[in-house]
Amino acid sequence: xxxxxxxxxxxxxxxxxxxxxxxxxxxxxxxxxxxxxxxxxxxxxxxxxxxxxxxxxxxxxxxxxxxxxxxxxxxxxxxxxxxxxxxxxxxxxxxxxxxxxxxxxxxxxxxxxxxxxxxxxxxxxxxxxxxxxxxxxxxxxxxxxxxxxxxxxxxxxxxxxxxxxxxxxxxxxxxxxxxxxxxxxxxxxxxxxxxxxxxxxxxxxxxxxxxxxxxxxxxxxxxxxxxxxxxxxxxxxxxxxxxxxxxxxxxxxxxxxxxxxxxxxxxxxxxxxxxxxxxxxxxxxxxxxxxxxxxxxxxxxxxxxxxxxxxxxxxxxxxxxxxxxxxxxxxxxxxxxxxxxxxxxxxxxxxxxxxxxxxxxxxxxxxxxxxxxxxxxxxxxxxxxxxxxxxxxxxxxxxxxxxxxxxxxxxxxxxxxxxxxxxxxxxxxxxxxxxxxxxxxxxxxxxxxxxxxxxxxxxxxxxxxxxxxxxxxxxxxxxxxxxxxxxxxxxxxxxxxxxxxxxxxxxxxxxxxxxxxxxxxxxxxxxxxxxxxxxxxxxxxxxxxxxxxxxxxxxxxxxxxxxxxxxxxxxxxxxxxxxxxxxxxxxxxxxxxxxxxxxxxxxxxxxxxxxxxxxxxxxxxxxxxxxxxxxxxxxxxxxxxxxxxxxxxxxxxxxxxxxxxxxxxxxxxxxxxxxxxxxxxxxxxxxxxxxxxxxxxxxxxxxxxxxxxxxxxxxxxxxxxxxxxxxxxxxxxxxxxxxxxxxxxxxxxxx
Numbered sequence: 068x069x070x071x072x073x074x075x076x077x078x079x080x081x082x083x084x085x086x087x088x089x090x091x092x093x094x095x096x097x098x099x100x101x102x103x104x105x106x107x108x109x110x111x112x113x114x115x116x117x118x119x120x121x122x123x124x125x126x127x128x129x130x131x132x133x134x135x136x137x138x139x140x141x142x143x144x145x146x147x148x149x150x151x152x153x154x155x156x157x158x159x160x161x162x163x164x165x166x167x168x169x170x171x172x173x174x175x176x177x178x179x180x181x182x183x184x185x186x187x188x189x190x191x192x193x194x195x196x197x198x199x200x201x202x203x204x205x206x207x208x209x210x211x212x213x214x215x216x217x218x219x220x221x222x223x224x225x226x227x228x229x230x231x232x233x234x235x236x237x238x239x240x241x242x243x244x245x246x247x248x249x250x251x252x253x254x255x256x257x258x259x260x261x262x263x264x265x266x267x268x269x270x271x272x273x274x275x276x277x278x279x280x281x282x283x284x285x286x287x288x289x290x291x292x293x294x295x296x297x298x299x300x301x302x303x304x305x306x307x308x309x310x311x312x313x314x315x316x317x318x319x320x321x322x323x324x325x326x327x328x329x330x331x332x333x334x335x336x337x338x339x340x341x342x343x344x345x346x347x348x349x350x351x352x353x354x355x356x357x358x359x360x361x362x363x364x365x366x367x368x369x370x371x372x373x374x375x376x377x378x379x380x381x382x383x384x385x386x387x388x389x390x391x392x393x394x395x396x397x398x399x400x401x402x403x404x405x406x407x408x409x410x411x412x413x414x415x416x417x418x419x420x421x422x423x424x425x426x427x428x429x430x431x432x433x434x435x436x437x438x439x440x441x442x443x444x445x446x447x448x449x450x451x452x453x454x455x456x457x458x459x460x461x462x463x464x465x466x467x468x469x470x471x472x473x474x475x476x477x478x479x480x481x482x483x484x485x486x487x488x489x490x491x492x493x494x495x496x497x498x499x500x501x502x503x504x505x506x507x508x509x510x511x512x513x514x515x516x517x518x519x520x521x522x523x524x525x526x527x528x529x530x531x532x533x534x535x536x537x538x539x540x541x542x543x544x545x546x547x548x549x550x551x552x553x554x555x556x557x558x559x560x561x562x563x564x565x566x567x568x569x570x571x572x573x574x575x576x577x578x579x580x581x582x583x584x585x586x587x588x589x590x591x592x593x594x595x596x597x598x599x600x601x602x603x604x605x606x607x608x609x610x611x612x613x614x615x616x617x618x619x620x621x622x623x624x625x626x627x628x629x630x631x632x633x634x635x636x637x638x639x640x641x642x643x644x645x646x647x648x649x650x651x652x653x654x655x656x657x658x659x660x661x662x663x664x665x666x667x668x669x670x671x672x673x674x675x676x677x678x679x680x681x682x683x684x685x686x687x688x689x690x691x692x693x694x695x696x697x698x699x700x701x702x703x704x705x706x707x708x709x710x711x712x713x714x715x716x717x718x719x720x721x722x723x724x725x726x727x728x729x730x731x732x733x734x735x736x737x738x739x740x741x742x743x744x745x746x747x748x749x750x751x752x753x754x755x756x757x758x759x760x761x762x763x764x765x766x767x768x769x770x771x772x773x774x775x776x777x778x779x780x781x782x783x784x785x786x787x788x789x790x791x792x793x794x795x796x797x798x799x800x801x802x803x804x805x806x807x808x809x810x811x812x813x814x815x816x817x818x
Contacts, residue, residue, distance in 0.1 A: 454648025
């Protein structure tokens with residue numbers, strides 16, 4: 068067995084909850100107790116077990132421990148001896164998860180569902196009994212057969228059995244008429260029969276089986292005292308056999324289907340309406356049209372918005388709680404004149420301090436759509452730590468992306484960066500351009516090259532005057548990348564000349580797109596070779612599972628995930644074997660390898676001339692930390708020429724790396740991290756007083772916003788840079804003239 072390297076893990080200890088398996092294969096622990104311990108290499112099995120149970124505060128008798136490994140977070144492995152502890156340490160990096168459960172439960176080794184055969188999305192943390200390696204492989208790869216005559220819609224395989232017992236008998240009470248109708252709907256699906264409603268009055272409902280001569284019927288009415296709906300008469304017998312799947316076609320109620328399928332759709336919030344059709348037919352024997360499936364998704368979305376309406380009242384409470392827990396935190400919100408929520412800004416004190424003491428003056432601003440929160444937007448500002456990893460700085464929720472709201476967010480961000488002059492990299496949507504230029508200055512605002520590249524791609528595909536496809540399109544995109552990453556004016560002009568000789572229209576587009584905002588050679592402020600705000604792409608997965616929840620859950624989820632991210636990055640510092648981080652060390656290794664083939668001429672003790680295979684010469688000055696290729700100056704990391712020169716002097720190459728990348732800087736950035744947010748004293752929204760007077764001060768709690776759907780089809784992407792497209796001129800097919808066609812006035816016809 069391969070030896071375990073020395074390492075330290077941040078170990079999450081779970082007890083009493085459920086392990087939810089998400090559609091992308093990741094897991095999320097729901098409910099129960101979660102605590103933590105620090106585990107180091109060499110810990111004994113008994114010490115580890117005692118530490119886990121002591122931390123959780125539970126009796127270890129009749130309990131078992133299980134853990135996961137980094138390449139499969141869904142598979143639980145039984146922890147029973149020292150070998151298991153060694154495996155946990157060897158196959159996890161930074162952090163690990165350990166689950167405690169009762170040994171009385173039936174062992175179940177398949178905790179990750181097979182998404183191709185079932186839509187079960189949650190599994191309890193139960194004891195896992197692993198046999199041989201062959202048995203484990205079979206259990207992980209063999210599909211789980213769907214049980215017959217069961218409708219798997221709410222995440223449990225025995226849903227149909229539960230539905231078949233929803234109607235018990237006379238006297239059974241329901242909260243309201245809708246609850247009674249929904250119970251009959253589920254009951255008919257589970258017992259496979261059709262029904263028709265004979266009386267559907269406000270105070271009396273009568274339902275019979277649709278088969279001729281069948282005695283099955285149920286009637287219900289409103290009770291005078293409690294106002295509940297109770298069953299008055301119930302005949303639970305049929306004169307026919309249950310229908311098979313091809314014959315069972317229940318009457319469709321969109322609001323009922325939305326409630327039944329809500330958990331499945333929320334588990335896969337981006338699923339298409341066609342997938343909803345397939346699930347409804349497979350699980351409920353209901354054939355939906357595309358429009359009906361879209362309506363089901365809309366009703367679920369409306370239910371989320373209705374649920375989120377009350378949570379807006381808790382925003383002031385949670386903002387105050389964040390400020391009390393971490394003094395120095397900025398958590399503020401604003402509302403409209405009607406006291407409707409409008410926008411939110413949060414920046415934690417630990418993030419503000421970390422950015423101030425160690426992060427480079429470079430900020431990435433990006434926006435994500437929140438499909439469940441009244442079509443609002445989640446805007447994130449991030450920086451980079453000493454190892455070029457994402458360092459979240461602040462976030463905001465904006466109801467609209469107009470210039471007023473963006474300026475409000477950027478004003479708060481300006482307070483966070485204090486007096487530092489920072490470069491902001493953002494997308495090319497129009498509100499961003501004017502807002503960022505006003506707040507930080509156009510000389511400090513860089514366009515995201517990824518967005519520029521997307522606009523360039525659309526320009527090529529959307530023009531009819533010329534066609535660039537296949538290999539030609541790849542060459543055009545390569546020329547554009549050469550223009551962006553060119554460091555000197557000579558290399559910039561050389562790349563610009565290539566795209567001009569390839570196609571003049573593409574050259575004109577580049578000039579019109581303001582290359583001084585995104586090209587390395589023309590942009591005057593340091594960006595350390597980070598041209599894309601898509602360096603924050605990890606935020607897509609960071610908030611993907613939370614973008615359909617209401618605002619309070621989103622704030623809590625962001626706090627929890629940020630806590631885990633900062634704790635994990637802080638623990639990784641102990642694994643640094645060099646004065647710099649692993650990513651920067653890998654970059655230096657690549658430059659050293661590329662510099663081995665260069666010819667060196669010693670000009671002085673500190674100056675060296677290096678010649679590349681293509682004949683280009685560069686001069687390195689070790690005293691000034693410069694190279695004529697400008698890479699060293701722009702990145703703070705020795706380029707391939709500098710690496711070769713440093714090797715000639717037998718100096719330590721890490722001494723020539725900028726302090727931004729040093730271990731000491733990383734330790735300063737993560738010196739303070741946040742604590743977990745307590746949830747025990749969260750008040751109920753109904754207990755929040757919407758306004759309370761204290762002298763001349765008035766404390767308001769925002770109400771849910773009123774959002775009207777704009778006319779027309781929703782725009783899928785923000786409007787990008789306005790670059791005029793090239794249109795094909797009209798040409799006559801008879802005379803060949805320009806400006807008319809054969810049906811309009813033609814000179815050849817006139818003659």
